[in-house]
Amino acid sequence: MTLSEPHRPKGSPMREEKVLAQVRVPGKVILMGEHAVVYGQPALAIPVFGVEARAEVVPFPAGQPGEVVLDAPQVELRNVPVSSLPATHPLRVAVAQALGAAGPPPFPLKVRVEATIPMAAGLGSSAAVSVALIRALTRALGKDLPPEVISALAYEVEKIHHGTPSGVDNTTVAFARPGYFRKGHPPEPLEVGGTFVLLIGDTGVPASTKDTVARVREGWLRDKTGYEARFRAIGTLVEQGRRALAQGSAQELGRLMDENHELLRSLGVSHPVLERVVFAAREAGAWGAKLSGGGGGGNIIALVPPEKAAGIRQALQRAGAVRVWTTTLRPQVEK
């Protein structure tokens, strides 16, 4: 299935299928500040345009009046009425959020959803799918909602996935621009004063953000003073990182990322494979490297001199990264 070409059985006569809405939403990666952001500290997050979630809405004449059916082959859903899914199914909740904001469909609709964002890899796949579905469905129903509203609707779905999410994922993918984020505040656009080449390496070690967030919480409950001091230290690094980004100072940002990694390690959310890949990135000449997202597996992010990117990519793979993406921040964000 591709979203650009409406699905047509082979040999069937050409039939025009009216596409009511079609959207693409990028993935995201956290540059600095994860975990501490759950405790009110700021974080920096950036969209990753090399991966995306896509949603498309078309009429579904075979459906019941007012019905929405889902076509999401990657999660084994083919033309399934949304009402037949469990009440807490994330896609059902996303549809309910969209219909709550835009009203019931005047005729049956089909929503096709697909993503190239790997799941549970810290690239915001769940948030991007929710944002894509909600934006496409509300648009098809005649409501072009601003990103903060789409983000708030998607946050309700994120709660099912993560329990107590900070909201950084849905915010970053809904706005699709680098952002400075604090829980409960509108995101602020990040000023980017130079070119920053970032490699994202997936360790392939499955990681549950819910579990690592719970682990940090247990630590915090045992030692509030010690953990809060670390959260504040991370917050300070994030503020400095924001300035380094604005000044175009890659070396300084890399140093701050290294320090951020040490603090995350002290929170107990690293993993031997993450350590190996972070170390390999630095050895191969990265300006800085750290785990990114929930940790316990998942991703690392490395800031690299552009001319060394190819070599560092190979070093990451040799150290155990199963996939590597590149994303470049420029004064004007590259799409």
Ligand code: PMV
């Ligand atoms: O694992 P990710 O990329 O979805 O990021 C989780 C970030 C945390 O700060 C650990 C949790 C949160 O809700 O912000």
